[in-house]
Amino acid sequence: MSKRLSHLLGVIVLLSLILAACQPAATPEAPPEEAPAEEPAPEEPAAPEKLTIAWIPKALNNPVFEVGRDGAFKKAEELTAAGPVDVEVLYVGSVASDATEQARVVEDVIAKGVDAIGISCNDPTACEDPINKAVEAGIPVMAWDSDSPDSQRFTYLGVDNYEGGKAAAELLVKFMGEEGKVALLTGVPGAFNLEERIRGFQDGVADYAGIEIVSTVYCNDDINLGVQVVEETMQANPDLDGWFFVGLWPLFADRGSMPLWEAASLAGMTNVVFDTLPVELEFLQDGYVSGLVGQKYWGWGYDTVQMIYDYILEGKQYDDWTDSGMDIVTKCNVDAMADMWATSDFTKPLPDAYGCLD
DSSP: OOHHHHHHHHHHHHHHHHHHHHSOOOOOOOOOOOOOOOOOOOOOOOOOSEEEEEEEOSOSSOTHHHHHHHHHHHHHHHHHHHOSSEEEEEEOOOSSOOHHHHHHHHHHHHHHTOSEEEEOOSOTTTTHHHHHHHHHTTOOEEEESSOOTTSOOSOEEEOOHHHHHHHHHHHHHHHHOSEEEEEEEESSTTOHHHHHHHHHHHHHHTTOTEEEEEEEEEOTTOHHHHHHHHHHHHHHOTTOOEEEESSOGGGGSOTTSOHHHHHHHHTTOEEEEEOOOHHHHHHHHTTSOSEEEEOOHHHHHHHHHHHHHHHHHSOOOOOSEEEOOOEEEOTTTHHHHHHHHHHTOOOSOOOOTTTTTO
16 A cells, blocks of 8 residues: 555544544433332321320319219210220319419419310409410310300300300299399309309390399309308398399208298299209209209210310311200209209200299
């Protein structure tokens, strides 16, 4: 091969290498995209092994709350037996009705780490901060018997106290007539449930110009103080025609403790009393009392524990107010109500309270 031809071939090879270097590099194929992995479904929170509920009455020295306490214990026993959660009820409260002491009780059960609270509030405003502190700590709260409507409790279970007061006014007019001087006995000043009963009663008698409310006295939910203020009022108003006891406090005292009231009652003075406990039924049967407006005391505990259980474990939601209903008792159905207490069976319908009066 001539030198010239050899030189030409070298040039051609060199140009080929240069052109090959100038070609863009082949883009490697991207691996196929993998489908995004499915996120695992969130697990349902495991049910707690134990549910501890603090059941807080206004006071421990008021026997009316013992009925609700027994109802709470009974429901806890039933739920525990049914499983899978053990339910414990702590019955705690201040000895006497006191809003400040009740707030301390709530703080104590928060510190103990209870799972829920059911409370009857001594004062709606004073209960707000303790209830809200519990809710902020993750402890749901519901009110029963006496509400704190502006707090963060998830519901209130109780009688419509305003309508209960109006029902008491209707009973008073039925038995006393449309004229007369009337006194009111109530418990702790400012207690929401008691104030609503008074408001309902006042509205209920407002249309009767001949009915005059001459006095409203307070006993601070104390039996002995109730006896004292009733007798003092009787002494100051010997011509009194009727009473509305917004609660039954003095009727827990022994017979003979209120001689002025008892004598006037047997002589024809009309007495309408809130609550339908056995001691009141006896007063009605013996002619001292004309009519009773009753709450569902057993349900204060029994229903409250069930509602809290369903709220926590089942996620059940409740309206702001849960109506427990009320009972009206007169001589027409007092024996039937007494039988309910004797048998602890409150499931039967109560006969008409006015059926024998017409």
